[in-house]
Amino acid sequence: MKEELQTLGAMASGDAHAFARWASSVEQPLRGSLRAFAASVDTEAVLQETLLRIWQVAPRFTHDGKPNALLRFAMRTARNVAVSEWRRQGRADQQEALEQHLSAELTIAPITPDPHLREQIVKCREKLPGKPKVALEQRLVSDGTEDDGVLAQRLGMSLNTFLQNFTRARKFLKECLEKAGIHLDGELS
Amino acid sequence: MTPEDELLLEQVTSAHRERHADGSIRSHPAWHDLDEAGRAEAFEATLTLRKMEAALDADGHSATVRALLNRLQK
Numbered sequence: 171m172k173e174e175l176q177t178l179g180a181m182a183s184g185d186a187h188a189f190a191r192w193a194s195s196v197e198q199p200l201r202g203s204l205r206a207f208a209a210s211v212d213t214e215a216v217l218q219e220t221l222l223r224i225w226q227v228a229p230r231f232t233h234d235g236k237p238n239a240l241l242r243f244a245m246r247t248a249r250n251v252a253v254s255e256w257r258r259q260g261r262a263d264q265q266e267a268l269e270q271h272l273s274a275e276l277t278i279a280p281i282t283p284d285p286h287l288r289e290q291i292v293k294c295r296e297k298l299p300g301k302p303k304v305a306l307e308q309r310l311v312s313d314g315t316e317d318d319g320v321l322a323q324r325l326g327m328s329l330n331t332f333l334q335n336f337t338r339a340r341k342f343l344k345e346c347l348e349k350a351g352i353h354l355d356g357e358l359s
Numbered sequence: 360m361t362p363e364d365e366l367l368l369e370q371v372t373s374a375h376r377e378r379h380a381d382g383s384i385r386s387h388p389a390w391h392d393l394d395e396a397g398r399a400e401a402f403e404a405t406l407t408l409r410k411m412e413a414a415l416d417a418d419g420h421s422a423t424v425r426a427l428l429n430r431l432q433k
Contacts, residue, residue, distance in 0.1 A: 186431040193424045194413060201406055208402035209395035212386035214423065215376050219384045221427055255386075283419045291414045310415065314374030314426025333369040340372070340404070343411055354407045 171237055178240060181228040189228070193221050195280040196241045203245050204252055211255040220248040241280060287352055294346035302339035305332055364397050371401040372408050374422035 180188035200220065204213040224244050233239045298306065308321040322332030347354065360368070370389035377385045393401060409421040420428065 186428055189431070190418070190420055190424050190428045193427065194418075194420050197409065197413075197421055197423060198406075201409070205402060209398045212371070212376075212390040213402055214371070214374065214405060215384045215386045218374075218376060218423060218427060221423075222384070222430075225427075225431065284414070287410070288414045291411055295415060309373065309422065310412065312375070313429050314376075314422040315429050317375050318370055318373055330366055333366045337365060337369050340369075340408055340411075344407060347411075354410050355403065 171235075174238070174240065175233060178228060178231065178233060181225065182231070183229075186225075189225050192240070193224075195282070196244060198281045199241065199279060200244055200248055204248055207252045207256070211252050211259070213252070216248060216252045216255060220244060220251050223247055223251070238280065287347070287354075290347055290350045290352055291343065294343050294350075297346060298339055298342055301327075301335045302342060305335035306339040306343075308332075309336060360397060360400065364393060367393050368397055368401045368404060371398075372405045374426045376426075 177188055177192050181192065197217070201213065201217055204211075204216060207213060207216070221244070224240065224247065227243075228240075231240065231243065236242075295303075295306070304325055305321075305327075308325060309318075312321055318332060318336075319329050322329045325332060327335070344354065367389040371387050371393065373387070376387060379385055390398060390401070409423060413419050413421040413424075416425070
């Protein structure tokens with residue numbers, strides 16, 4: 171818990187990299203907590219909005235003395251953001267479905283990096299064929315700051331061709347990892 | 360899933376999201392064009408992709424975290 175308090179202190183003083191390290195450790199459980207909302211709201215937008223709110227709230231956040239206080243707060247925030255978005259879309263009449271979403275079981279624990287996954291995926295990336303490889307690289311270097319249409323244009327591809335190549339890259343990596351005994355589907359770690 | 364839906368799904372897996380005028384984050388336009396099954400599939404594909412991105416990144420950050428970090432550093 172000492173590390174958690176140090177991270178919180180760094181975030182409160184405006185250390186964006188401390189925030190990014192914390193966000194990386196909690197992204198998977200946070201995203202997983204939104205699975206029940208996947209068909210109802212864009213969970214990527216909800217997750218990013220949630221993390222930005224945590225960054226904004228960090229200087230005023232009071233730790234309750236129990237482990238993973240900020241992650242627990244983030245999970246409540248994520249659900250509130252998802253419910254607000256759900257209601258904004260005019261789905262407030264579907265109360266029963268919403269209650270099912272809210273009763274979904276949560277896993278509350280940060281995730282540590284898996285060195286075996288890292289080692290294997292680097293090997294898989296080296297085996298990627300040309301165009302899927304450049305499509306993947308463009309997404310990675312863009313850091314989510316540019317639309318796929320911009321990335322496609324930069325590569326001289328139509329949007330559809332870029333997306334088809336990206337699909338091939340994603341599926342290639344997944345199959346390559348599975349051959350190495352690494353299955354990423356459905357797990358939180 | 361139709362080929363058209365697969366292209367929509369792939370767009371939704373991107374971490375790029377536009378902002379509302381108040382700075383809040385907008386849903387991806389392609390997400391609205393997917394049916395419920397497609398949205399659920401996009402969620403699972405994104406979950407897996409983010410794990411891959413984090414494993415490929417020297418700092419262990421997915422595209423989601425890198426997008427936010429970029430935003431905070433501007």
